[in-house]
Amino acid sequence: MTTTGTDVTGPLPDDWTLPRLGRVNTEWFTSGKLLVQTCNQCGTRQHPPEEICHHCGSMDLGHTELGPNGTVHSFTVAHYAVNRALADAVPYAVVLVTLDDDPSIRIIGNVLDADPGEVHIGMPVTATWVERTDENGSVQLIQWVSR
Ligand SMILES: [Zn+2]
Secondary structure: OOOOOOOOOOOOOOOOOOOOOOOOOHHHHHOOOOEEEEEOOOOOEEOOOOOOOOOOOOOOEEEEEOOOEEEEEEEEEEOOOOOHHHOOOOOEEEEEEEEOOOOOOEEEEOEOOOOHHHOOOOOEEEEEEEEEEEOOEEEEEEEEEEO
């Protein structure tokens, strides 16, 4: 298969959709807040939200709102659009951000106000939310801006 900058075929289907909301992820994708899943039995925080606590196995889970500031822990720059929806976005940086309130929590996103070449490890960022809508409804996707 030949790939070029305009070849946008790839592993994601053309009908790629937003995350489906369910019992464990609705708060994360609709609150517009940093509501990190927290175990009500042992206090462990985890992300992304899951059915059980990865530390003690409890299914008694709640949320803790953490502050919006974080630091770029790692990143990569995508030059190839794996889906037609991303054809106009490349090149773009995908960042892994650790939260200042709890560095064990790492969240993936993009830095909206920085060119891919400006993104670097240790870059201070703050969370923002972008509303996305498809035929199934709307979600608030966490993103990052430099600070
Ligand atoms: Zn637990």
